[in-house]
Amino acid sequence: MPLSATLQFIGAAQQVTGSCYLIKLNNKQILLDCGMVQGADQIREWHKFRFSFKPKDIDLVILSHAHIDHSGLLPLLVARGFDGKILCTPGTAELLPVLLKDSVHLYLKDLEWQNKKAARAGKKLQEPVLSVTDAERVVHLCEPVAYKKRVIPLPGLELEFADAGHILGSAIVQLWLKGSQAMRKLVFSGDLGNPATVLMHDPTDIGQADIVLMESTYGNRNHQNMDSSLDEFADALQQANKDGGNVFIPAFALGRSQEILYYIALLHHQGRLKQRMVFLDSPMAISITNIYNDFLYCLDQKDLAAIGFKKGMQLQDLLPMLRLTESVEESMAINRVSGGAIIIAGSGMCNGGRIVHHFKHSLWKSSNHLIFVGFQAYGTLGRRLVEGERRVKLFGQDIMVKAKVHTIGGFSAHAGQSELLDWAQGIGGKPAFYLVHGEPEAQQALQQELIELGIQAQIPAKDDVIEL
Ligand SMILES: [Zn+2]
Numbered sequence: 362m363p364l365s366a367t368l369q370f371i372g373a374a375q376q377v378t379g380s381c382y383l384i385k386l387n388n389k390q391i392l393l394d395c396g397m398v399q400g401a402d403q404i405r406e407w408h409k410f411r412f413s414f415k416p417k418d419i420d421l422v423i424l425s426h427a428h429i430d431h432s433g434l435l436p437l438l439v440a441r442g443f444d445g446k447i448l449c450t451p452g453t454a455e456l457l458p459v460l461l462k463d464s465v466h467l468y469l470k471d472l473e474w475q476n477k478k479a480a481r482a483g484k485k486l487q488e489p490v491l492s493v494t495d496a497e498r499v500v501h502l503c504e505p506v507a508y509k510k511r512v513i514p515l516p517g518l519e520l521e522f523a524d525a526g527h528i529l530g531s532a533i534v535q536l537w538l539k540g541s542q543a544m545r546k547l548v549f550s551g552d553l554g555n556p557a558t559v560l561m562h563d564p565t566d567i568g569q570a571d572i573v574l575m576e577s578t579y580g581n582r583n584h585q586n587m588d589s590s591l592d593e594f595a596d597a598l599q600q601a602n603k604d605g606g607n608v609f610i611p612a613f614a615l616g617r618s619q620e621i622l623y624y625i626a627l628l629h630h631q632g633r634l635k636q637r638m639v640f641l642d643s644p645m646a647i648s649i650t651n652i653y654n655d656f657l658y659c660l661d662q663k664d665l666a667a668i669g670f671k672k673g674m675q676l677q678d679l680l681p682m683l684r685l686t687e688s689v690e691e692s693m694a695i696n697r698v699s700g701g702a703i704i705i706a707g708s709g710m711c712n713g714g715r716i717v718h719h720f721k722h723s724l725w726k727s728s729n730h731l732i733f734v735g736f737q738a739y740g741t742l743g744r745r746l747v748e749g750e751r752r753v754k755l756f757g758q759d760i761m762v763k764a765k766v767h768t769i770g771g772f773s774a775h776a777g778q779s780e781l782l783d784w785a786q787g788i789g790g791k792p793a794f795y796l797v798h799g800e801p802e803a804q805q806a807l808q809q810e811l812i813e814l815g816i817q818a819q820i821p822a823k824d825d826v827i828e829l
């Protein structure tokens with residue numbers, strides 16, 4: 362019997378979020394990732410959502426990493442009947458409960474608020490489509506598989522994870538699909554790290570492959586050099602110190618918050634940090650930093666040594682002025698700090714979370730500084746501030762923006778164009794490339810560059826099916 366296998370591009374086809382691919386192999390169905398489309402209204406999105414397959418017919422899920430755009434629909438998959446194993450790395454298995462429970466909590470809180478409004482208007486209330494129990498069941502179904510360990514989860518299928526260097530636990534998924542006469546190797550890049558990103562290793566070079574699904578988020582551009590980004594960051598902090606103001610850094614809880622803590626610790630270690638108080642003001646980022654502490658042995662030891670790390674230490678030991686503010690009361694007390702503090706809080710694009718409360722108290726003071734260290738999507742408060750809006754409405758109040766706004770471009774956890782090309786060129790066996798997880802513009806630019814290197818790459822559309 363020859364190999365009978367197909368792959369369908371369910372999500373993150375010609376877009377960045379919603380990573381999901383369905384493999385059919387000898388009557389078994391396997392999902393690679395089950396991610397959420399981000400940026401949309403979550404309640405509306407989940408309430409009308411239909412999987413294009415039957416969740417109870419899925420035999421196995423393989424998860425590349427914990428980011429919500431790769432994992433966020435797992436609670437819904439379970440709520441609709443999936444009951445198989447979810448294979449992921451040990452790091453992902455630790456991070457997943459924190460992320461999924463937060464995402465489900467937010468959804469339930471928003472729904473409660475919408476229902477209150479609907480009740481007052483005499484409109485119909487909406488039942489939740491999932492519960493916290495579904496997120497907990499996802500966690501129970503997870504089976505950790507370490508990097509470089511070959512397993513056989515189903516007859517005719519072998520799996521090995523390799524470090525993708527993107528965030529803690531992120532993996533490149535390598536699959537060997539076997540018929541009685543044929544064997545094909547499929548590689549799914551997941552999100553590939555930026556080799557310059559601190560704490561993470563470089564993405565693993567994959568020896569050989571027959572088919573490669575490669576992410577293409579930054580397929581059309583290269584990142585600014587990391588050293589000059591760090592200098593820009595240091596300059597902004599110094600300017601704030603001279604002005605006697607506070608510094609606010611909106612950051613995602615997973616990955617970016619730990620990176621920023623690292624850079625501040627590095628500046629402290631180099632004697633370049635003047636501020637005497639640093640607040641990590643996010644319960645989720647605090648939990649995640651603690652998980653990073655449990656996995657320090659898996660991270661880049663050269664980076665750790667550069668900030669004076671010694672065995673037995675935790676990340677927060679390297680920054681004696683760091684305070685972890687878990688409770689709302691502690692967070693509110695930060696607003697009374699009159700100058701000289703650095704505050705890291707979510708959400709990363711300022712469309713909610715503690716950072717918006719801090720903005721209400723601080724945007725109108727010219728001595729304060731905002732430092733944006735990540736991509737700000739169109740329509741978010743973060744984007745409007747980056748674009749120089751001078752007046753914003755927060756909690757129903759008009760606020761003048763007098764604080765200084767800095768944008769640092771080089772801190773990205775994704776490979777830029779040249780790193781993507783290097784990684785692709787390192788794969789032997791002349792595989793067929795399929796570009797995923799990117800906007801069409803980025804994908805077309807990357808496809809062009811690949812063709813010039815003699816590598817054929819296709820840009821599949823949503824729901825396209827290929828033979829493996
Ligand atoms: Zn990611």
Ligand SMILES: [Zn+2]
Nearest residue numbers: 428430431552
């Ligand atoms: Zn992603």
